[in-house]
Amino acid sequence: MVKEFKYRGLSLEELQGLSLERLFELLPARARRSLTRGITDDKRKLLEDTKLAKAGKHKTTIKTHLRDVIILPYMTGLTISVYSGKEFLPVAIKPDMVGHYLGEFIMTNKRVVHGAPGVGASRSSLYVPLK
Template identity: 60%
Template sequence: MVREFKFKGYSPEQLQTLSIEALIPLLNARQRRSLDKRVGTYMSDAKRKLREDIKMAREKKLKGELKTHVRDMIILPDMIGLNIKVHNGKEFALVNVRPEMTGHYLGEYAITNRRVQHGAPGVGASRSSLYVPLK
């Protein structure tokens, strides 16, 4: 039998009915502090626009896909089920928001670095490459 996910005792459906004020005590300290200040510094213009776009996507009024550069947005229950493309510095990485992601940041799921695969060294890479003939 598959175990149902619960966030601090609440099912995803119950979480979506909670207001932000009721959700704040359930989050970790860092997220609580950020959301407590949401009226001031936390809710920047980019985050406000993203919240409006999320609301439009929920109502199926958004044309196209939901893209953002806002990596420090805390995932709230109203984002569950959406596909959000988050910029990782080079491209937009697709993030499928699941209930387990509640309280984390969007940037945690769009990794910014990749494994480096080095090629062969080029001419001038070392002192010995001076003596290698160029075809």
């Protein structure tokens, strides 16, 4: 049996039907503070683009540098490309992500993979046969 998504006891359909004030009461304190302090112009443009994409009127993929946007219930089902510092990586927004920041789902650094030491890097590397 598939587990039904609930956020603080409410299903996704109920969350999408809530007013913003009622939704703010359900969010954690940090997200609530961020949203009640106001939305800047660039964040407002991103939220409008997500509404257009949800309605099917936005043709291209949504790309953003804004990693501090809080995921709201109406964004679920969209794919937004978020900048990692080097490239835009797609994030498929799922219901479990409601209340989190977009930047939490994109890593900004990669795991370091070291190569073999060069000749002369250490005393023992002088005896490593060259190919």
